[in-house]
Each structure stands twice: as structure tokens, then as C-alpha cells.
Amino acid sequence: MIDDHLLRDLTPQVLGVLVRRGADFAAAEDAVQDALAEAVRHWNGEAPDEPKAWLVTVAWRKFLDARRSASARVMREVAAHREPPPGHAEQSDDTLLLLSRCCHPALSPASAIALTLRAVGGLTTAEIARAFLVPESTMAQRISRAKRTLAGERFERLGDVRAVLRVLYLMFDQGFAGDRTGGDLSTEAIRLTRQLVASVPQDPEAAGLLALMLLHHARRPARRDASGQIVPLAEQDRSLWDEAKIAEGVDLLQLALAMDRVGEYQAQAAIAALHDDAASADETDWPQILEWYDELERITPGSPVVALNRAVAVGHVDGPLAGLRLVEALDPGLPRRDAVAAYLHEQAGNRAEAARLYKAAAQATVIEAEHTHLLKQAARLSRD
Amino acid sequence: MAKYLLLKHYRGGPKQHANAEAPMEDWAPAEITAHIQFMGDMIEDLKERGEFVDAQALAPQGDFVRYDGDGRPPVTDGPFAETKDLIAGWMVIDVDSRERAYEAAAHLSSAPGKDSLPLHEWIEVRPFLNEAPTVE
Numbered sequence: 147m148i149d150d151h152l153l154r155d156l157t158p159q160v161l162g163v164l165v166r167r168g169a170d171f172a173a174a175e176d177a178v179q180d181a182l183a184e185a186v187r188h189w190n191g192e193a194p195d196e197p198k199a200w201l202v203t204v205a206w207r208k209f210l211d212a213r214r215s216a217s218a219r220v221m222r223e224v225a226a227h228r229e230p231p232p233g234h235a236e237q238s239d240d241t242l243l244l245l246s247r248c249c250h251p252a253l254s255p256a257s258a259i260a261l262t263l264r265a266v267g268g269l270t271t272a273e274i275a276r277a278f279l280v281p282e283s284t285m286a287q288r289i290s291r292a293k294r295t296l297a298g299e300r301f302e303r304l305g306d307v308r309a310v311l312r313v314l315y316l317m318f319d320q321g322f323a324g325d326r327t328g329g330d331l332s333t334e335a336i337r338l339t340r341q342l343v344a345s346v347p348q349d350p351e352a353a354g355l356l357a358l359m360l361l362h363h364a365r366r367p368a369r370r371d372a373s374g375q376i377v378p379l380a381e382q383d384r385s386l387w388d389e390a391k392i393a394e395g396v397d398l399l400q401l402a403l404a405m406d407r408v409g410e411y412q413a414q415a416a417i418a419a420l421h422d423d424a425a426s427a428d429e430t431d432w433p434q435i436l437e438w439y440d441e442l443e444r445i446t447p448g449s450p451v452v453a454l455n456r457a458v459a460v461g462h463v464d465g466p467l468a469g470l471r472l473v474e475a476l477d478p479g480l481p482r483r484d485a486v487a488a489y490l491h492e493q494a495g496n497r498a499e500a501a502r503l504y505k506a507a508a509q510a511t512v513i514e515a516e517h518t519h520l521l522k523q524a525a526r527l528s529r530d
Numbered sequence: 531m532a533k534y535l536l537l538k539h540y541r542g543g544p545k546q547h548a549n550a551e552a553p554m555e556d557w558a559p560a561e562i563t564a565h566i567q568f569m570g571d572m573i574e575d576l577k578e579r580g581e582f583v584d585a586q587a588l589a590p591q592g593d594f595v596r597y598d599g600d601g602r603p604p605v606t607d608g609p610f611a612e613t614k615d616l617i618a619g620w621m622v623i624d625v626d627s628r629e630r631a632y633e634a635a636a637h638l639s640s641a642p643g644k645d646s647l648p649l650h651e652w653i654e655v656r657p658f659l660n661e662a663p664t665v666e
Contacts, residue, residue: 320663
């Protein structure tokens with residue numbers, strides 16, 4: 147039995163070697179997939195002593211074969227076939243190299259996520275398709291379009307870490323669709339972000355993002371009730387939270403903050419850490435959370451989502467009417483604006499207005515669990 | 531990415547454009563072929579873009595069925611009365627934006643009909659409810 151994890155871990159390493167040798171990304175990715183298929187056929191259930199070397203040899207041969215058969219291209223791409231200079235780059239550099247290609251800004255976030263899961267995460271196209279609830283052929287098409295887009299782009303030696311962080315954040319935030327479909331994007335995003343942090347240990351935002359993920363993921367066991375419905379933060383059974391993940395997240399965050407270059411992921415992680423630190427919802431340190439929202443607003447000026455979340459914190463610190471004044475200044479079409487206004491109106495004692503706004507928010511949301519939750523809030527306030 | 535249902539109606543919905551009024555049996559056979567071909571091409575295009583999820587056509591006949599209490603047979607009502615809205619079929623797409631969903635719906639609405647003119651028929655566009663994001 148070949149260890150699935152072994153192949154998944156080796157996939158990006160082998161791909162990294164090919165790309166570093168000068169293979170273009172799309173062709174290298176195809177070659178690695180071919181080599182993995184060969185491994186499944188030839189290893190007879192047992193990996194060779196040097197599985198990575200075996201895969202690199204086969205993948206490189208596949209790459210050269212594919213190049214030769216594309217005879218029209220051979221002449222102008224001879225240069226790319228030269229054997230590489232002796233490898234000086236480390237494996238960790240390869241991870242960043244691959245991630246920055248997969249998360250290139252020319253790709254839509256959805257395409258970048260799919261390509262990252264396949265090329266760096268080592269997931270099969272079928273697994274990715276399941277996570278996104280689309281047919282496998284559609285996902286295959288999406289990935290090959292992404293590769294075609296990349297074929298026309300030029301790359302820096304190492305790519306833009308910011309773009310990589312953004313894609314990994316979105317992958318994590320895709321939700322626990324995995325609960326229903328068997329593919330877990332959040333866990334995968336954490337695994338990939340760990341690899342990234344290992345390759346850019348001096349980047350506080352990479353560490354901040356990993357901390358943010360762990361601090362949210364820690365609450366996962368409490369996030370749904372027995373019927374699968376979302377339990378809001380204030381009502382979660384905090385004894386179910388994963389202490390080890392919280393501790394790791396807090397440690398990472400402290401390391402990141404000590405580098406003294408605060409960014410949006412560190413600020414968001416700090417807010418998550420303050421929530422995780424409260425033994426009960428009532429003990430939440432809202433004044434400190436508000437300070438971090440102020441910081442976040444300085445880092446991402448004009449972000450309506452930050453402004454909306456900050457209004458909740460203001461509601462807790464300065465009272466619901468102060469929070470409402472901020473909400474009322476925001477674009478009425480902003481998602482979740484009505485839900486936040488409803489929450490603050492209830493705190494202020496305006497039950498009828500809260501019920502009306504909860505109902506409006508339920509009509510407007512496109513998130514299933516939120517729809518149910520908001521309807522229940524409206525129903526609760528309309529009853530008594 | 532977000533999923534959208536594009537619904538085609540046999541009847542019902544807002545008043546149709548003049549081009550969409552003639553029933554299909556009044557079209558020339560080649561016009562029906564062209565219409566079907568258009569649908570097939572559109573599905574191929576969606577697949578090529580990595581946006582295709584599902585496409586189905588429904589037969590015009592059917593019944594409404596309702597629970598009538600334990601131990602009693604289901605109540606049925608049918609066939610559909612002329613006044614009832616009738617769904618002809620759907621496509622499900624997974625796209626980057628609502629604008630792109632509208633663009634795809636408009637393209638579906640441009641399918642050729644009688645006299646090879648675009649139908650301009652109304653397409654109902656409905657977003658799917660999604661999973662909750664992870665970050666609270």
C-alpha cells in the first residue's frame with residue numbers, strides 16, 4: 147500500500163525541481179501528474195528507497211518526451227532543456243516558487259485556489275471538484291485554463307507573498323464545505339500555509355495568517371450543533387474548543403507581532419485570539435478588540451467589512467446606539483449590514499425593529515446556514 | 531465562485547418578447563434543430579470555461595402531489611392548468627460574479643427561434659444558498 151501522504155507531499159517537491167530546472171509551469175505540472183500515474187502502476191504498493199529521486203527522474207523524462215513530441219516547438223525551446231546548474235535552491239524555496247505561480251494575480255481567486263490544491267496540495271482533480279461541488283470535467287477544465295493563463299505570464303524569481311497569502315486566506319474561508327462533501331479546504335489551507343511559513347519565516351504576515359487560521363479552526367468542533375446548523379460565537383460551548391490549536395496560534399501571533407511589522411492578518415488573528423481567550427462570551431475583552439479594529443481600519447482604510455465588524459465592537463464598548471450610528475453610515479447594500487443593525491437594535495431594546503431587520507437580512511443572504519439562523523432570530527423576536 | 535440556476539419557462543413569468551410567442555411546433559424543423567444546436571453549443575462553451583455544473587430539460591407534462599395524512603394516498607392535481615407557470619429546463623453554472631451569470635443568462639435568451647430570430651425569452655436567474663465562511 148503506497149502511503150497517500152507520501153505522494154501528496156512529494157508532488158510539490160518534484161514539481162518544484164522541474165520548474166527550477168527551467169520547465170514551464172503547465173508542462174511541468176502535466177509531467178508530474180504522468181509520473182504519479184507511473185508510480186501507482188510500477189511501485190506495486192511499495193515505494194522505492196528514494197521515491198523523490200524516482201519521481202523526479204520519471205517526471206523529467208516525461209517532460210522531455212512531451213517537449214520532443216511537440217516538434218514545432220523544439221527548436222526555439224532548446225534552451226529550456228539544458229540541464230540545470232547544480233541545485234543551490236532549497237526545497238523551501240521551491241514551495242514559495244510554486245505557490246507564487248499558482249497564486250499569480252492574473253488568475254481569478256477560484257482558479258488560483260484550484261490550481262494550488264492540485265499543484266502544491268497534491269489533491270486529485272476529482273477531490274477538488276468534490277470540494278467545490280462541480281463535475282470533475284468542469285474542474286479539469288478550470289485547472290487547464292488556469293495553466294494556459296499562466297503560460298503567457300512572466301515570473302519573478304520568487305513571487306509575490308501577498309498574493310499567495312490572499313489565496314490561502316480565501317481557500318481557508320471557503321468554509322467547511324468539507325463537512326458535507328468530504329473535501330476539507332480549511333485543513334488543506336492550514337497545511338499549505340505551514341509550508342509557506344517554513345519557507346518565509348521572517349514574514350510576519352505569513353505567520354499571522356497561520357495564527358488566524360488556527361485560532362478560527364480551534365472553534366470548529368463547537369461551530370455546528372447536532373443537526374449541522376451554525377452556532378454563533380457567543381453561544382458556542384467553549385469547552386469544545388481545541389486548546390492546542392489556540393496555544394499554537396497565540397504563540398505564532400506573538401512571534402509575528404514581535405517582528406514589529408503589523409498587517410491585516412496579524413490584526414485579525416489578534417481579534418480571534420481575544421475571542422478565544424474569553425472563558426465565556428460575557429468575559430470578552432471588547433475594549434482591546436476595538437483597539438485592534440482601529441488598527442485594522444488604519445491598515446485597510448475604507449474597507450466596509452472592517453467598518454461593519456468594528457461597529458459591533460463599538461456597540462459593546464460604547465453602547466448599541468453608538469454602534470448603530472456607524473452602521474447607518476454604511477452602504478445599505480453591504481452584505482450583513484442588516485444583520486448587524488438588527489443585533490444592535492435588539493441590544494438597544496428595539497425588538498420590533500430588530501425583528502424586521504433580521505427578516506430583511508434573511509432574505510438578502512446567500513449563505514444557507516446564515517439564512518436559517520437569521521430567520522430563527524426574527525421568529526424569536528416576533529413571538530413574545 | 532458562486533452557483534446560479536438559470537431557469538427556462540414554457541410559460542409564466544413576465545410577458546414574453548414577440549419573438550418568443552410562437553410555440554415550437556410552429557417553427558420550421560431546421561429552426562428547431564438550430565435551437566437545440568445552440569443549447570448544445572452553449573453547454574460546450576460553459577464546460578470549456580470551467581463553469582458548467584448541470585443542464586436538464588423537463589417534459590411539459592407532470593402533476594402536483596401533496597401529503598394527505600397518514601394512511602391516505604397522496605393527493606394529486608394535474609396536469610398543469612394553462613394558467614400555471616411551467617418550467618422547461620435549467621442550467622446550473624458556477625461563475626466568478628453575478629455579472630457573468632447575467633451574461634450567460636442573456637446568451638441563453640438569445641437562442642434562435644422562429645424565422646431564425648433571437649427569442650429574447652425571459653430567463654430566471656436564482657443564486658444558490660452557499661456554505662458559511664470559516665472566518666467568523
